[in-house]
Amino acid sequence: MSSLTITPISLALGAQISGVDVSAPLNLEQRDAIEQALLKHQVLFFRDQPITPQQQARFAANFGDLHIHPIYPNVPEQPEVLILDTAVTDVGDNAIWHTDVTFLPNPAMGAVLSAKLLPAVGGDTLWASGIAAFEALSKPLQNLLTGLTATHDFTRSFPVERYGTTPADLARWEEARQKNPPVSHPVVRTHPVSGRKSLFVSEGFTSRINELSGSESETLLKFLFAHATRPEFIVRWRWQANDIAFWDNRVTQHYAVDDYRPQRRVMQRATILGDVPF
Numbered sequence: 151m152s153s154l155t156i157t158p159i160s161l162a163l164g165a166q167i168s169g170v171d172v173s174a175p176l177n178l179e180q181r182d183a184i185e186q187a188l189l190k191h192q193v194l195f196f197r198d199q200p201i202t203p204q205q206q207a208r209f210a211a212n213f214g215d216l217h218i219h220p221i222y223p224n225v226p227e228q229p230e231v232l233i234l235d236t237a238v239t240d241v242g243d244n245a246i247w248h249t250d251v252t253f254l255p256n257p258a259m260g261a262v263l264s265a266k267l268l269p270a271v272g273g274d275t276l277w278a279s280g281i282a283a284f285e286a287l288s289k290p291l292q293n294l295l296t297g298l299t300a301t302h303d304f305t306r307s308f309p310v311e312r313y314g315t316t317p318a319d320l321a322r323w324e325e326a327r328q329k330n331p332p333v334s335h336p337v338v339r340t341h342p343v344s345g346r347k348s349l350f351v352s353e354g355f356t357s358r359i360n361e362l363s364g365s366e367s368e369t370l371l372k373f374l375f376a377h378a379t380r381p382e383f384i385v386r387w388r389w390q391a392n393d394i395a396f397w398d399n400r401v402t403q404h405y406a407v408d409d410y411r412p413q414r415r416v417m418q419r420a421t422i423l424g425d426v427p428f
């Protein structure tokens with residue numbers, strides 16, 4: 151038996167987990183208990199978990215292959231761990247509701263984020279449950295959305311104006327853009343393990359609903375972006391240094407509140423690849 155303690159912190163999603171050392175190798179029971187908790191609570195929070203990039207990558211790799219981000223800087227000796235440091239990168243693109251890397255044909259199943267340096271106050275992160283959002287829609291709208299597909303576009307969150315300011319950055323951005331052409335995903339995604347249905351569009355990357363006219367798509371997406379992020383479907387996390395968040399990126403979106411600058415904030419993320427959404 152694993153000795154995890156799971157304390158829900160909101161009704162739609164989010165639970166705090168104690169009784170495990172994330173920096174150490176997990177045994178099978180611990181791994182499975184964490185996976186079960188993730189399926190149920192969608193985002194897990196662990197307190198007081200100082201962790202090296204190597205340990206973070208090892209923890210994340212319990213749940214799948216890791217992704218190397220095309221744009222964000224990474225830890226040189228552990229490139230699967232990216233660095234979000236306000237002293238290095240304009241991280242403002244995370245202050246928009248988004249699901250990570252949905253510009254990939256197989257977006258992340260999850261991500262593990264570690265808080266390294268925090269402002270005295272501010273810099274919270276919010277997660278929203280796409281399952282709660284979908285279930286709250288009326289049946290007719292659920293039926294309309296099921297079967298539709300949407301385009302997810304890398305350049306919505308990584309526009310050339312912000313990521314191509316020097317010739318070297320421009321070359322990196324251009325390569326990333328060519329390697330990540332727009333992709334289509336279902337508007338309503340079925341969780342590959344739990345079978346639960348989730349709204350799978352987000353402002354960060356979703357540019358249009360393919361089967362609708364331009365103005366229909368624009369209006370419906372505007373509604374869905376607002377609906378998906380209603381307070382009822384959200385958990386807000388107030389970070390302490392050495393906290394770790396682990397979210398199910400298949401059924402959630404998140405928003406990093408950009409209210410603390412010019413204070414510095416440093417986070418590190420390991421991103422776990424998932425399967426092709428259906």
Ligand SMILES: O=C(O)CCC(=O)C(=O)O
Pocket residue numbers: 234244250261263274275404405406407417419
């Ligand atoms: O900095 C944060 O709190 C979250 C940033 C983010 O969007 C991510 O790590 O995927």
Ligand SMILES: [Fe+2]
Pocket residue numbers: 244248249250404
């Ligand atoms: Fe993100």
